[in-house]
Amino acid sequence: MIIIETMDEIVSLAKRRGFIYPGSEIYGGLAGFWDYGPLGVELKNNIKREWWRKMVYEREDVVGLDAAIIMNPEVWKASGHLEAFTDPLVECKACHKRFRSDKPETIKEHEKEHGKKPEWTTPKTFNLLTEVYLGTTEPKQKTYLRGEITQGVFMNFSNVVDSTRVKIPFGIAQIGKAFRNEITPGNFTYRSREFEQMELEYFVKPDAKESEKIFKYWKEERLKWYVRLGMDKEKLRFREHAADERAHYARFAEDIEYQAPFGWSEFEGIHHRGEWDLGRHKLTYKSDEGKEYTPWVIETSGGVDRAALFFLLDAYQKGKDRVYLKLHPKLAPYKVAVFPLLANKEELVKKARTVYEDLKKKFVVVWDDRGNIGKRYFAQDEIGTPWCVTVDFDSLEDGAVTVRDRDTTKQERISIDKLATYIDNKLNAEN
Numbered sequence: 188m189i190i191i192e193t194m195d196e197i198v199s200l201a202k203r204r205g206f207i208y209p210g211s212e213i214y215g216g217l218a219g220f221w222d223y224g225p226l227g228v229e230l231k232n233n234i235k236r237e238w239w240r241k242m243v244y245e246r247e248d249v250v251g252l253d254a255a256i257i258m259n260p261e262v263w264k265a266s267g268h269l270e271a272f273t274d275p276l277v278e279c280k281a282c283h284k285r286f287r288s289d290k291p292e293t294i295k296e297h298e299k300e301h302g303k304k305p306e307w308t309t310p311k312t313f314n315l316l317t318e319v320y321l322g323t324t325e326p327k328q329k330t331y332l333r334g335e336i337t338q339g340v341f342m343n344f345s346n347v348v349d350s351t352r353v354k355i356p357f358g359i360a361q362i363g364k365a366f367r368n369e370i371t372p373g374n375f376t377y378r379s380r381e382f383e384q385m386e387l388e389y390f391v392k393p394d395a396k397e398s399e400k401i402f403k404y405w406k407e408e409r410l411k412w413y414v415r416l417g418m419d420k421e422k423l424r425f426r427e428h429a430a431d432e433r434a435h436y437a438r439f440a441e442d443i444e445y446q447a448p449f450g451w452s453e454f455e456g457i458h459h460r461g462e463w464d465l466g467r468h469k470l471t472y473k474s475d476e477g478k479e480y481t482p483w484v485i486e487t488s489g490g491v492d493r494a495a496l497f498f499l500l501d502a503y504q505k506g507k508d509r510v511y512l513k514l515h516p517k518l519a520p521y522k523v524a525v526f527p528l529l530a531n532k533e534e535l536v537k538k539a540r541t542v543y544e545d546l547k548k549k550f551v552v553v554w555d556d557r558g559n560i561g562k563r564y565f566a567q568d569e570i571g572t573p574w575c576v577t578v579d580f581d582s583l584e585d586g587a588v589t590v591r592d593r594d595t596t597k598q599e600r601i602s603i604d605k606l607a608t609y610i611d612n613k614l615n616a617e618n
């Protein structure tokens with residue numbers, strides 16, 4: 188019961204404070220679509236920036252890419268998605284609603300709605316790719332919104348090899364939108380129809396032992412990334428896919444799962460795709476020694492929206508008299524809030540404005556002069572702002588401000604000329 192409350196509280200906080208809104212809400216919404224508000228877009232951008240920094244900028248063996256969302260439909264034929272990117276569905280014969288037959292909890296929940304157990308059809312498979320039609324005259328060209336961002340990387344494998352200095356082993360990283368015609372979107376943003384992925388396709392020699400080593404390396408790296416950004420280690424685990432649940436392209440796969448209020452849930456997959464993709468697209472690589480072969484692929488595939496949801500859930504803290512989001516400062520939408528002690532004292536506002544304008548050049552900063560200090564702390568805690576800076580009457584004399592820490596609520600007096608360095612050191616301190 189408590190668990191469900193947390194989920195409801197996060198959904199409510201996300202809407203009330205501008206993280207996540209239901210998509211096209213004024214027309215009744217659209218199942219599986221969500222809009223990110225002023226704070227949500229910052230959180231998501233911060234997650235993506237940290238991912239890109241770790242996966243691209245800090246490495247010599249990874250380059251980035253931004254491929255088109257819509258591709259030639261032949262891509263999806265060759266990749267196997269037209270045939271195998273499916274979910275097994277059953278239909279309730281009483282109300283004709285459809286559910287995934289591999290999710291017994293959802294089925295049981297639906298049965299409860301009817302009171303007595305309804306009859307179900309036998310499972311049938313449905314393709315998850317979303318169709319789009321291009322052109323203005325008939326017949327229009329049918330293709331698909333990408334169901335995984337991955338295929339765009341394979342489409343550009345040879346372009347990247349020919350136009351850069353990469354040599355196997357190397358990776359191509361990408362972040363972008365993917366679309367799936369999910370039959371039962373739900374659990375807030377967890378299962379959406381439009382979502383964002385952050386993926387690395389790492390190309391290796393076709394060698395079983397070596398590729399398994401690289402698979403293990405990436406698995407650990409990805410878990411560490413979440414922990415370093417503050418996720419509770421105790422709420423994370425790996426789960427290996429059984430043979431009958433692996434995607435059509437995977438030789439083997441493991442998920443990183445988070446202990447969400449709705450149960451252990453996958454939010455990143457590490458997949459050994461073997462030679463499936465480059466083999467299907469008939470793409471090869473020539474080594475410096477002139478040996479031509481089909482590289483194998485190790486993939487790390489994370490969901491930006493699921494990461495954002497789990498970072499929010501994980502950060503949600505209820506104190507005695509406050510709720511606060513203990514987000515890692517790197518992920519927090521605003522790093523600093525600046526207040527004048529009193530909003531009606533011109534000299535305080537003027538001084539606070541100069542502090543605000545100066546910090547704004549270096550960090551994402553918010554100005555707040557509503558209500559009293561206590562209310563402002565409360566409001567900033569709820570959105571996870573790590574540091575609140577107050578300009579008071581003493582500041583006019585001693586050139587210092589009060590900096591209040593979100594997690595400890597402790598206050599420190601810091602000289603204005605050292606403030607930016609103070610924030611910068613805290614922000615970049617590895618924990």
Ligand code: GAP
Nearest residue numbers: 335337377378379382454455456488489490493
């Ligand atoms: N390229 C491999 C791939 O797409 P996946 O396990 O199907 O693998 C990877 O998806 C990640 O994408 C998931 O772990 C999840 O975080 C995210 N994802 C998948 N379907 C999603 C959905 N319907 N809504 C939100 N995120 C989704």
